[in-house]
Amino acid sequence: MASDRLPMTCGIVRYRGKHGLHAVRAAIVTADVHTLDPEGVIIGAVPALDSPEHVHLLVFTPGAKGFFEEFNVPPGDEPGTWHWPERV
Template identity: 70%
Template structure:
């Protein structure tokens, strides 16, 4: 599996309701995570090289939401790569 990097588009399966699949962008990975922000408690740490922080896009006025320390997988609350077409 390719390691996710900041700026890449992934899909995120929601944890609430119908577990909707949304587009998301990686906002931090193990290479770009600010260690000082983690030390100060401003940014959550990542559990592995495959965990990421995301901005999840949603339709409507809200526009999206943050998800932190998201693991890869197919179950709700995880990210996965979009299919190649």
């Protein structure tokens, strides 16, 4: 991970896709360990997070749908992970 900062809900991160060319997309954090509703996890409405660095994301795409959700996403540089945007 490019920083020791933990992700926060509404934060903008980059997501490396799991399929196809593994394109990097913009994403918004929709849940982190501080905002995930434990009751929602208990009743099965939302998946749990495996660690404080894992997040649920709303990933933006230029495709017809416009976005998709990813759950329990870990930080990293490999497919299926999130990372902080590079600073320019």
